[in-house]
Amino acid sequence: MILLNCPNCGPRNVQEFRFGGEHNPRPAAPLAVDNAEWTDYLFLKANKLGVQKEWWYHRAGCRLWFLAERHTQSNQVLKTYCWTARPNREGETCVE
Amino acid sequence: MLNNALYRLEPQAGETIDRAQTFTFTFEGRAVIAHPGDTIASALAAAGVHVISRSFKYHRPRGVMCMAGHCPNCLVQVGDEPNVRACQTPAEPDMVVKPQNVWPSLKKDAMAFTGLFSRFMPVGFYYKTFIRPQAMWPLFERILRRIAGLGKVNPATPPDRYDKQYLHTDVAVVGGGPAGLSAALAAAEQGATVSLFDENPQPGGHWRYALPAPDDGPLPDLAAQAEAHPGITVYPETTVLSCYEDNWLSARRGNRLFKIRAGAVIFATGAYDRPLIFDNDELPGVRFGGAAQRLLRLYGVQPGKRAIVVTANDGGWRIAAGLQAAGVSVVAVVDERPESEAGAVSHVLQADARVFWRHTIRAARGAGAVEGADIAPLDAQVRPQFIAGDLIVINIGLTPANGLLYQAQTKISYNEDRAEFLPETLPAGVFAAGRVAGSHAGATELAEGRLAGRQAAAFLGLAPAPPSAEITALAGQKAAGPKRSSARVDVPGSQKRFVCFCEDVTDKDLETAIAEGFDSIELLKRYSTISMGPCQGKMCAANTIHLCARHTGQSVAQTGTTTARPPLAPVSLGVLAGQNMEPVKRTALDAWHRANGAGMMVAGLWMRPEHYGNPPAEVQAVRERVGLIDVSTLGKLQLTGPGAPDFLDRIYVNKWQKLGVGRVRYGVMCNDEGVVMNDGVTARLSETTWYTTTTSSGAGAIFEWMQWWLQSGWGGEVHVTNISEVNAAFNLAGPRARAVLQKLTDADLLNEAFPYMHVRHLTLAGVACMVMRIGFTGELSYEIHCPTGAAHYVWERLLDAGRDFGIAPFGVEAQRILRLEKAHIIVGQDTDALSDPISADMAWAVKLDKADFLGQRPLRQVAQDGPAQRLVGFTMARPGLVPDEGLQIVRPTAAGPEIIGWVTSSRHSPTLNQTIGLCWLPAPLAGQPGATFTIRMNGKLEEARVHHGPFYDPQGDRLRI
Numbered sequence A: 001m002i003l004l005n006c007p008n009c010g011p012r013n014v015q016e017f018r019f020g021g022e023h024n025p026r027p028a029a030p031l032a033v034d035n036a037e038w039t040d041y042l043f044l045k046a047n048k049l050g051v052q053k054e055w056w057y058h059r060a061g062c063r064l065w066f067l068a069e070r071h072t073q074s075n076q077v078l079k080t081y082c083w084t085a086r087p088n089r090e091g092e093t094c095v096e
Numbered sequence B: 001m002l003n004n005a006l007y008r009l010e011p012q013a014g015e016t017i018d019r020a021q022t023f024t025f026t027f028e029g030r031a032v033i034a035h036p037g038d039t040i041a042s043a044l045a046a047a048g049v050h051v052i053s054r055s056f057k058y059h060r061p062r063g064v065m066c067m068a069g070h071c072p073n074c075l076v077q078v079g080d081e082p083n084v085r086a087c088q089t090p091a092e093p094d095m096v097v098k099p100q101n102v103w104p105s106l107k108k109d110a111m112a113f114t115g116l117f118s119r120f121m122p123v124g125f126y127y128k129t130f131i132r133p134q135a136m137w138p139l140f141e142r143i144l145r146r147i148a149g150l151g152k153v154n155p156a157t158p159p160d161r162y163d164k165q166y167l168h169t170d171v172a173v174v175g176g177g178p179a180g181l182s183a184a185l186a187a188a189e190q191g192a193t194v195s196l197f198d199e200n201p202q203p204g205g206h207w208r209y210a211l212p213a214p215d216d217g218p219l220p221d222l223a224a225q226a227e228a229h230p231g232i233t234v235y236p237e238t239t240v241l242s243c244y245e246d247n248w249l250s251a252r253r254g255n256r257l258f259k260i261r262a263g264a265v266i267f268a269t270g271a272y273d274r275p276l277i278f279d280n281d282e283l284p285g286v287r288f289g290g291a292a293q294r295l296l297r298l299y300g301v302q303p304g305k306r307a308i309v310v311t312a313n314d315g316g317w318r319i320a321a322g323l324q325a326a327g328v329s330v331v332a333v334v335d336e337r338p339e340s341e342a343g344a345v346s347h348v349l350q351a352d353a354r355v356f357w358r359h360t361i362r363a364a365r366g367a368g369a370v371e372g373a374d375i376a377p378l379d380a381q382v383r384p385q386f387i388a389g390d391l392i393v394i395n396i397g398l399t400p401a402n403g404l405l406y407q408a409q410t411k412i413s414y415n416e417d418r419a420e421f422l423p424e425t426l427p428a429g430v431f432a433a434g435r436v437a438g439s440h441a442g443a444t445e446l447a448e449g450r451l452a453g454r455q456a457a458a459f460l461g462l463a464p465a466p467p468s469a470e471i472t473a474l475a476g477q478k479a480a481g482p483k484r485s486s487a488r489v490d491v492p493g494s495q496k497r498f499v500c501f502c503e504d505v506t507d508k509d510l511e512t513a514i515a516e517g518f519d520s521i522e523l524l525k526r527y528s529t530i531s532m533g534p535c536q537g538k539m540c541a542a543n544t545i546h547l548c549a550r551h552t553g554q555s556v557a558q559t560g561t562t563t564a565r566p567p568l569a570p571v572s573l574g575v576l577a578g579q580n581m582e583p584v585k586r587t588a589l590d591a592w593h594r595a596n597g598a599g600m601m602v603a604g605l606w607m608r609p610e611h612y613g614n615p616p617a618e619v620q621a622v623r624e625r626v627g628l629i630d631v632s633t634l635g636k637l638q639l640t641g642p643g644a645p646d647f648l649d650r651i652y653v654n655k656w657q658k659l660g661v662g663r664v665r666y667g668v669m670c671n672d673e674g675v676v677m678n679d680g681v682t683a684r685l686s687e688t689t690w691y692t693t694t695t696s697s698g699a700g701a702i703f704e705w706m707q708w709w710l711q712s713g714w715g716g717e718v719h720v721t722n723i724s725e726v727n728a729a730f731n732l733a734g735p736r737a738r739a740v741l742q743k744l745t746d747a748d749l750l751n752e753a754f755p756y757m758h759v760r761h762l763t764l765a766g767v768a769c770m771v772m773r774i775g776f777t778g779e780l781s782y783e784i785h786c787p788t789g790a791a792h793y794v795w796e797r798l799l800d801a802g803r804d805f806g807i808a809p810f811g812v813e814a815q816r817i818l819r820l821e822k823a824h825i826i827v828g829q830d831t832d833a834l835s836d837p838i839s840a841d842m843a844w845a846v847k848l849d850k851a852d853f854l855g856q857r858p859l860r861q862v863a864q865d866g867p868a869q870r871l872v873g874f875t876m877a878r879p880g881l882v883p884d885e886g887l888q889i890v891r892p893t894a895a896g897p898e899i900i901g902w903v904t905s906s907r908h909s910p911t912l913n914q915t916i917g918l919c920w921l922p923a924p925l926a927g928q929p930g931a932t933f934t935i936r937m938n939g940k941l942e943e944a945r946v947h948h949g950p951f952y953d954p955q956g957d958r959l960r961i
């Protein structure tokens, strides 16, 4: 079981978290995009072998949704950060 | 009674047994004398019982070989528990111990014939023999199960108690031998908290039983130092089973599973004795050097009376000397080295002991147990000579216990010079010390342990890193140290020679398998089942690699190893399962429900009253008088801030901006696929305060869903708080609901003051409540939300107030009937992962003209194309027939019946005295009220009729009275 570093709470067992899938931003204007782009957003996952940017939720903790960069082969988490600018527990501001 | 004095010695220094007490247990029905501190195997050995089990496939006699829990040869049945390791399990008074794989008895085993006919059981036997004909499988299976069982499980065994414990530690040290203990002490001296795990009753490792080398000097009592150190916690009798990412370990002690998170891990797991492959290499009486020494030193038991010691290192000579000192006659020492390579083998052997240099064993001889050995020179083709004896000590080398290191992703390679697999590159935060890392001299083990302890502390930032010169010096010291292992894994022979004791795989089997093309080590393992038995490769993996290398013409390094997978040692499923805990949520009224005859049901995580004995009567109470239901399980979210309506507009298909303060609206939530996710009502309590309810099952997920949108860009000036458990909620429903409620409050409840789909803050019986006038049941009803702490009180006041009006509590089943009579849907029952709200008859809620919201794009498409399937009501033509939910709706065609829809809800309506339901139908059919279709019930097609709108009170007049 890996450790995940919640930007609020620090390193915790991954069991405390819910995986939220790969980072897959919603088109800003859904009605303006073509079907291919919309399909890509809804259904087509990159399923990357390598460093993947993904969502995690600290369900059994502070209830923060945050981003992680994880290598999908080694399971090594390179960094975790908030989606939007805000200070983490060390007082640094982490931004996407 | 078996006499335990036969092999028991005078008291030995460091022994674990308490000779002041004795007790008995039975083995195969005979009483065996034991002392506290004895294991089953040591007591049996003391009584001269050398055959304690039979092997898995050929039912060959087997006895204690390793005395360390590493081989499969001492597995016995204890009471109801099969596969108990006799050498590791403390003997207890009145224990009933039975040998395994024997029928009818250990001595006369009927299945031993398989040994005679073993040419019919070649490697891959199961694959080859029992494949055809298919029709014979049931018979084959019965035979195989009889032959192949490892022990017997009694299904009537009462469940035991198991639990789990989480540990957090700076440094975890696995293995409490000299290296592990010194590592623990070194790390603790730097300020680290240290947990040390050792599978033995006391730490000390091989120092507890091994005779010291003369140049080791006096050994420090590290175990006592570690016990005394405040920073070190020692976990004895604890086996570490696995190592996962980020230094997450699991370990077992008795019925407890430890889950351990360590900052750094030091593996000082030691080494296993390595078997030599020779004829009859597992005959009872063949024991490893470690077993001989353990029996002597820990239990005061002679491992035999006349010993033949087979060795390739100086350790074997020390064992010989130790045996001799314990009164065992050492008849021969057989060393494969030339005398010139031996160290100072200065121990004096008895005069009649024979010494063979450059010799090895060829065969163990004896009927059922060792009676002697064939000894021959290494290279010359000389006829072996027979030497009589009852004990063959095999001490030719060690297999580093590196399974956990492999699991920790250590790069391990074969060191030709040392003839051992040794760690090459360790991952960050993982360290190795002692025999697992190739250190064999006492001083080197200690130094390497200390170094690893300091490196671990340095890794955690507690101390400066040890200078690299020190690391280099230690590597030199190791290389110069005594060599323990021989590269030789087998000697020539002609009889049964077992590589794998667990599954009775011989060297010939492996050769055959390789010749058949299973020549990669992983394939060889799967085909031959080698290393897959109870020893988990501890006995056979290293030797198999050597044999595979030889037969494929590759080097040992090229051959590689099989993947080491957790668990490292066998573990019972109970330990992994832990306590049988199924957490459920209970509402504040749970006890009241049970005390008042409720039949409880599981609803998601909650327990809810399904009924109070008679659902139709409960329906009738609501329709005619008044009923009360506990709906505390609803999800309850509070939204605050001026941004709330914008946010609601984006995640609901409805419009919210214009909802006035004091009003309530039903809302539907979709995802971007346009699929219905949840529904519920939302009330506007003030300009900036909103209160939303979700389905009971969806509460958690919807809160997380909202949080995600809030935290990833849609969170302007709004805050969502999950208050699902803060408030309890009840629904007071029925034509007399107002009269009941009025008894608890002075507030004006008349229609003009508190109309349908409005919310009010009311004080009920002195408790501040929030009350919504909504109508899931189809009657005048009030949904009362009050603080959970006051729930019981308010509930009882409502019942008191309702007594004169014929109030009755009602359960989930009555509510399902009531809502179905109104054709209200239940998300997740009437809808599924493909249902959009337009098709699900809720087009009125979908406001396609508002700004961007979840599901807008696909819902526009549905609105434009029109739904393909629609959710509609139906009634049955034949009275009394209620189709099960989920049944298919079929249309007969020339080509056979075609499925065109399915039933999602159906009940007998007590109010209307007919069957009513909801179903999905093709849109054209669903669009015609009164049109008929057929449902397939029990193979027959039963007629049903399309119904539009509520079945009961279609205009909704009763909601507004």
Ligand code: FES
Pocket (backbone or CB within 6 Å): B041, B063, B064, B065, B066, B067, B068, B069, B070, B071, B072, B073, B074, B075, B085, B086, B087, B088
């Ligand atoms: S003798 Fe018990 S496991 Fe080897």
Ligand SMILES: [Zn+2]
Pocket (backbone or CB within 6 Å): A006, A007, A008, A009, A010, A058, A061, A062, A063, A064
């Ligand atoms: Zn957190």
